[in-house]
Amino acid sequence: MPRIIFMGTPQFAVRSLEACLEVGEVVAVVTQPDKPKGRGQEVSQSPVKQLALAKGLPVLQPAKVKGTDFAQTLAAYAADVAVVTAYGKILPQDVLDTPTHGCVNVHASLLPRFRGAAPIQWAIALGDLVTGVCLMRMDAGMDTGPVIDRAELPILPTDTSASLHDKLADLSGALLRRSLPGYLTGSLVPVAQPTEGIVPAPMIRKEDGELDWALPAVVLERRLRAFTPWPGASTRWNGQLLKIHAAAVAPGVVPPGTQPGTVLAASPDGIDVACAEGTLRLQTLQLEGRKALPAKDFLAGTPIAVSSVFPRPLRPSPP
Numbered sequence: 001m002p003r004i005i006f007m008g009t010p011q012f013a014v015r016s017l018e019a020c021l022e023v024g025e026v027v028a029v030v031t032q033p034d035k036p037k038g039r040g041q042e043v044s045q046s047p048v049k050q051l052a053l054a055k056g057l058p059v060l061q062p063a064k065v066k067g068t069d070f071a072q073t074l075a076a077y078a079a080d081v082a083v084v085t086a087y088g089k090i091l092p093q094d095v096l097d098t099p100t101h102g103c104v105n106v107h108a109s110l111l112p113r114f115r116g117a118a119p120i121q122w123a124i125a126l127g128d129l130v131t132g133v134c135l136m137r138m139d140a141g142m143d144t145g146p147v148i149d150r151a152e153l154p155i156l157p158t159d160t161s162a163s164l165h166d167k168l169a170d171l172s173g174a175l176l177r178r179s180l181p182g183y184l185t186g187s188l189v190p191v192a193q194p195t196e197g198i199v200p201a202p203m204i205r206k207e208d209g210e211l212d213w214a215l216p217a218v219v220l221e222r223r224l225r226a227f228t229p230w231p232g233a234s235t236r237w238n239g240q241l242l243k244i245h246a247a248a249v250a251p252g253v254v255p256p257g258t259q260p261g262t263v264l265a266a267s268p269d270g271i272d273v274a275c276a277e278g279t280l281r282l283q284t285l286q287l288e289g290r291k292a293l294p295a296k297d298f299l300a301g302t303p304i305a306v307s308s309v310f311p312r313p314l315r316p317s318p319p
Helices: 011-023 047-054 070-075 119-125 161-185 217-226 295-301
Strands: 003-008 025-030 035-037 042-044 081-085 103-107 113-115 130-137 147-154 233-237 240-250 263-267 270-274 279-287
Touching (some): 003 011, 011 081, 011 161, 103 161, 113 119, 119 130, 119 161, 119 217, 130 161, 217 279, 240 270, 270 295, 279 295
Parallel strands (some): 081 103
Antiparallel strands (some): 103 130, 130 147, 263 270
């Protein structure tokens, strides 16, 4: 059986570690250091560490990888390959070169589309109909290495980043089971990524969830799903944060000259807000300090008049 070092941190990586346990001998698990979490700031272990300890595997948690002797530490495990899934640190060349067959990465997009930290969110936000996972031989670039194999998955109109995250995590495990053995035996040869079709997927910022009514309604609906659960979609009402948990593109035509953000209707079905193109119907809302409510119940406690205007964010959002 191949000797595997696994490197990963969040819940997304757990399925990949489970797959590695099936196709080889996991000789060590590398994950990020324990961190304070939640209101109580209690130190918590990563999901990958929790599984590794449950399986009795050695766990390494270096505070730094680059500019250290970590490659020598890994070399002692005499691994055939290192499998990296959402580890969260950039690996220097000496680490990439340590295993016999190098390091391979499971990336949650169809490369070269969506290179970067948040491929799941941006695939939804930009309206892709299909996504997937790639198994890639790592090089010194950011998601630039040659691709060993890939698996595709449709993006449903109801998918949020949370639901797509879970599907792609499962698909990652399946891809490793299918393709890692072939890579190690040489029957699957990595192929260089195309030079066209490169789209960056930068880390999500809190302000990405702010609804900019100067964008089309279809774009805002996608962004709401893309940024669920974090940072969530929001606007402001009477100076308070107003979170939008569910919304849909509403039928009808916006009257010419209507200011984006204008409330066109407020009914039990939702609050219809004019956008640059089309109308977004806000269906589940939550004013800060209160619980989330369907539009009917929300309006009973917080009346919103037709012709009211929701403000645009201070920093306009890109389309």
